[in-house]
Amino acid sequence: MMTLFKYEIYRRWRWLVLRYAALIIIGAILLNRVSSTTYQYEFIGESMGKFIFSSLVIFIIIIVEGINMLKEDLFEECGYLTFTIPKKGRTILASKLVLLFLQLSFWTIISIGFGSILFSKLPYHEIVQIKTQINFYFFPIVLFILTAFFNFVLMIHFSLTLTKTLLVNKKYSGILSIGIFFFLVYLIEKVYYGPFLNQIKHISLEIGSRSNIDLLSGGYTAVFLNIILTAIFFTATTYLLENKINI
């Protein structure tokens, strides 16, 4: 897997460096502006807003690239290079997901790093006030975001791979992939998350605990459901990659 991982980095290192360098430079400029002026709350808030926006743009780029990593191999000629090597489907997919995880980790470190420094520039009483306002279930939320992220990417990977299994022609592959993806979203919501979380909500009401259990506040339950779904999509995608796709 490490060999394939190495070549995934080779393929993309320029863009990887560029995107993180851009985020660090934006963060540094905003931090410099905030540090060099006398405290103006609106100005700090505005800088934080600009940084969060930049960070979100990079996050979206990471997701798009995570999808494209497999899409390029499935639908472009370089796929011959990937799918004719004697490696298992899970090794091929895992090498891409490890790179995606690393990208996400770098993004998180840079975003939280600059975000925290900018946040600390606010006056102390304001920081305390904001902290008390945020009712933050840190670990369930972080785990939920992480598992939901991989779930989402793998769902698209599965849709693309299934499309490549069903269609030889590239012509309608885009429409079919989107169709499969939205059908999966509908199906999962109807028969997977929906019934499970409603059941939990019902039990919670019965025993009088928190009643607002949904995907975000459902905490570890949603994380658990996400992990199962991620494993299913990973297994299904690797099976198709290894046994069924038309190269």
Place this chain on the structure above:
Amino acid sequence: MLKPSQGEITIDNKKPGVYTKSIVSYLPETNYLYKWMKIKDALNYFKDLYSDFDVERARESLKFMELEEEEKVTSLSKGMMGRLKLTLALSRKAKLYLLDEPLNGIDPISREKIITSILDSYSEKTSILICSHLIYYIEKLLDYVFFLSEGRIILSGDAEELRNKRGMSIDKLFQEVF
């Protein structure tokens, strides 16, 4: 490479999978190498991912094909790309070589080099399956031929027997059949 709509394919008595990929060397018609690659990167990629890839053989082949390791794959002409792809495919010690249109769009000089290279790679332990429309150029390589039309075999047989039986070359026979 498409999955069969019916029937079964086995290579060395195994269904297509990781094992068969390790013993089959495939040369696609398309330019499948990554655009960022130099020739030496392509060599390293094959060395890293195919245990049967012979780097020394590949380097010798590059010399014969008049290709430089520092050249970028995007700067290669069609003929040079064809020669590089063939170098990569034939530098593996595979049991079966699948060559898809190795001469398509290739200039006459490159064509000769490619044919010589295929002849040099032949051994009793290996099989080479060549798919081509340019029968004239590969005539001397052929032991057994299949003529395919719309996914069906319309004529097949030992090349020498066909020549004797029909009194013409395989190339002429090809033109007659199609």
